[in-house]
Amino acid sequence: MKTEPLDPPGPSRPSAPPTTGPARLLRRVRAAAPVGGAPRVAPRPVIDASWQRVRRIGIDPDRGTSSALLPAGELEHRRRTTALGDLLPSLSQGLVSAVRASQQMMVVTDEEGLVLWRDGDRAVMRSAASVCLEEGAAWSEDTAGTNGIGTALELRRPVQVHSAEHFVRTLHSWTCAAAPVHDPRNGRLLGVVDVSGADSTFHPATLALVESVARLAEAELRERHLRSVERLRSVAAPVLCRVGGRALAVDSHGWLAAVTGMPPVDRLPLPKTFRAGRMWLPSLGMCGVEPLPGGWLVRVEEAASGPQEGAVSRVVLDLSSRRRSSVTVSGAAGRWTHELSPRHAELLYVLSVHRQGRSAAELAADLFGDRTRTVTVRAEMSRLRRHLAQVLAHRPYRFVDEVEVEVVHPDHPTDLLTHSTAPAITAARVRAPG
Incomplete structure (x- = not known):
């Protein structure tokens, strides 16, 4: 049976739920999905992909979302050791008054989806305790199924999940909008800031608000970093003179x-x-x-001044984790592991498939579906070659012939770089068996 999208994907709002249509329509879509039915209206692609992931994990849609809470000592340790702690005043200033006025709550998690802080309307927070949306609880997709926090962590981009778009049925009366926060110093995912409340409090502007607050927090962290580099420069300058x-x-x-x-x-x-x-x-x-x-x-x-010729003999590109990717270079000179940004993971995967090499235009098509975006590709490859000067050649871009390249894939082929929308990556998922 032919299906019609609830909200056709577009560049302006790729992850916002539909603003029209009653919640019962979403529930009919949700009811048909686990049994392989073909509803009249299809879920949004971002939700459909998440449902597929959590079904493979084995999440039961009829179970609750309760999880063992972190012990108080572990929770406090995570709060002290995350950069999000320094950003909490900025996050609260940007969101708490708004969520209280709209009868919602703000939630801040770490990169594993563990709730570190929450604030907002008191009645909503009491209600949230019934679904275990409280400090120390786990809200990754692995634990709670499709939800704003977990799905934003998987995709590394802002996501809004409304009503029956949640995989677990006990969440169908909730709506949530979440945006990831990255560390501008190294690109690592720090966690997620989320706004949640009753499904009746849904507003399409909530996602934009949450994303704006997340970007402001990243800007504050960037400014603090620049000040710390200036302090280091004042200490290092006289040392380098000698x-x-x-x-x-x-x-x-x-x-x-x-x-x-x-x-x-x-x-x-x-x-x-x-x-x-x-x-x-x-x-x-x-x-x-x-x-x-x-x-x-x-x-x-x-x-x-540099490793001897032939010192680098092996490269292992580890894409097995849905959240982090890394590359390990080893050989006669030693062993070196570097955590990859999402874009660099995409580039190295494409180059591992095309050992003969790719031009800048070909890589632009692979990553963006647009052969004209060569300036962006060349800039990213320049950054990547600073990390892997002994491994990557150019004209065309490729792994050097002498190096053995191994790719460690995720357990399920369709979990390859789940955050990526690059044409080459999505095509690889489609080609994957099963």
């Missing part, structure tokens, strides 16, 4: 504060296990690393 040869001062995320004896770079890619001592970095070779207040002094060892 250092011979090539050296850099970088913060804990690799952002450059000062440099001597070599061209400046915006950021030095650092491995996960960066520490004082001797360490091989793909972009510089063997280096000596010393701590500085607020960062590191990195001295390039001139006698071994």
